[in-house]
Amino acid sequence: MLPKDCLKPSPNLYVVNTSFPCNPSNQCKVGFFLLLIWESLGFISGKPLSMATPSHKGNPTNSTKRKKNHKNPEANFLYELNSCSKSKDLKAAISLYESAISNKTRLNQHHFNTLLYLCSTISTDPESKSLALTYGFRVFDHMMTLNIHPNEASITAIARLAAAKGDGDYAFEMIKKLGDYRVLPRLRTYEPALFCFCQKLEAEKAYEVEADINKMGLSLEEPQIAALLKLSAETGRGEGVYEYLQKLRRGVRWVSEETGKVLEDWFSREGSEVGFEGATYEVSFVKEAVLRNGGGWHGLGWIGKGKWVVRKGKVEPNGRCCCCGERLGCVDIDDVETEKFAQSVAGLAMEREVKANFREFQEWLEENADYEAIVDGANIGLYQQNFAEGGFSILQLDAVIKEMYGRSGNKWPLIILHNKRVRALLENPSYRKLVEEWMNNGVLYTTPHGSNDDWYWLYAAVKLRCLLVTNDEMRDHIFELLGSSFFLKWKERHQVRYTFPKGILKLQMPPSYSVVIQESEKGSWHVPIVCDGNEESARTWLCITRPGACEDLGKTASNIETCENGNGPCCKSEMSNTGDFEILPSDNRNQASQDFFQMSYAETPSITGKRKERSP
Ligand SMILES: [Zn+2]
Secondary structure, eight states: OOOTTTTOOOHHHHHHHHTSOOOTTSOOHHHHHHHHHHHHTTTTSSSOOSOOOOOOOSOOOHHHHHHHHTSOHHHHHHHHHHHHHHTTOHHHHHHHHHHHHHTTOOOOHHHHHHHHHHHHHHTTSTTTHHHHHHHHHHHHHHHHHTTOOOOHHHHHHHHHHHHHTTOHHHHHHHHHHHGGGTOOOOHHHHHHHHHHHHHTTOHHHHHHHHHHHHHTTOOOOHHHHHHHHHHHHHTTOHHHHHHHHHHHHHHOSSBOHHHHHHHHHHHHSTTTTTSSOOBOOOHHHHHHHHHHTTSSOOOSOOBSOSOOEEEEEOBOTTSBBTTTOOBOOOOOOOHHHHHHHHHHHHHHHHHHSOHHHHHHHHHHHHHTOOOSEEEEHHHHHTTTOOGGGTOOOHHHHHHHHHHHHHHTTSOOOEEEEEHHHHHHHHHSHHHHHHHHHHHHTTOEEEEOTTOOHHHHHHHHHHHTTOEEEOOOOOOSHHHHTTOSTTHHHHHHHHEEEEEOGGGOOEEEOOOSSOOSOEEOTTSOEEEEBOOSSSOGGGOOEEEEEOBTTBTTOOSOOOSEEEOTTSOSSOOGGGTTOOSTTOOOOHHHHTOOOOOSSSOOOOSOOOSSSOOOOSOO
């Protein structure tokens, strides 16, 4: 049996061994060979040496012992350190470290990083904090003395230690030093400095860290945005709160309970209504901004004056807030994004399709732009059919068309179908009449020979900003070329899926409102809170309004209320709409845009000035 702590080599063997540096992750043949000699000389068969060992419980298995003992002292030290790190045993790690120094074990970046990481983890524990800090900085100094370059992990750990000591400046300084080693920081590298400044209400310094994060091309996530928002709130920077609320809206779909609390605190606190002048705009001006942005926000700044009313409640399936009665918007990509998206679809289609054919379709669409829905004919006709026999169910397609026709107040959808399919249908006497009816109504576009109809229906739906009936999830490699930034958002808002349970058509319409942070044209805010499960109806929202901004809020209240039991203007009897089956009126259709899938911080916020519009 080999002793567990046979780390301590004889000085002679140590010298020989270190002249053959091994990668600790690989079994080093030379090391293995030396260990065999070592063992045969009886160096590791005696009684256990007195060196401190990590206090892991239980006996290691024979295999782990073998593995461990076949490594060189450096690898063994790292192995033992990792065990301490796993068991969060700082004292054992320190003993190992000190023994390694006295044994002149050659220390490398891995060793230092493991020690630093452990110290930084332990530094949050009040009992061991002092020891962790002392050793953490000592280890780091040692590392620098040996001229071992720190990497991102080393700097992150030392920054965490500095922050634990309350020294955000040092934490930030360390990040700036990373450049000397040509190492890029990550978001986590910045967190200690940022959170430290936020906690100490050192606003300018925190904003400076944020600017550096942006400069590095990194994106803030919810915890960082929430911390900056809280900081702005606590230092009375109302405009700053507004900017961070917008960033939160762009960055996340719903917020954690903690972030929700930060928002509640801000809107409930004295000063949230007087820290700045609420702007007054023409209603139509705000409405226009909301429309241009795709719905769900205007970005013009705080609107209105006076105390806020913060309430918690549910949102009805039709999007009506149970607290204030306001109707939440359906958020889509904005005007500029839509145009860009249509252009990129057309661009890719032109590369792959016969140019003249696709251009002809574009021109035709310009002339016939009045459709409210596009139907992917092949997808529906072939749904659950026997492909081998070339089955195509015109009855399924007809059912979808009739349903869409009925729901949109007798407006035909545009059917896209390949010409070979249309020809085959026309040849069948029992289908002929139906297809001719579509043709006579001008609602069938037949894609030419050799074309891929996917480009046609997608382009039409994007260009006309209308619904698209298809179960095609558009995950094809071709669609991947379009990128996901617009696509996911667009799909959520425009795709209508279908099933035929027991042969009966069931449509799954896009949701009637978007579960995202929303800023209304009246200046109120609705913030969804994270919830377990898939039941959207169970989700709690923060409803933040100002008296007078919404008709339902006649009486003034400044406290946080809960409207979950229907105390608000929620009308249970109105909750008839399932959301699943609603087609929005056409003037509502184009409300679009929210970048919850891809954060864009290209626009650096001005803390004092009025926010600029995103779209030109
Ligand atoms: Zn509300």
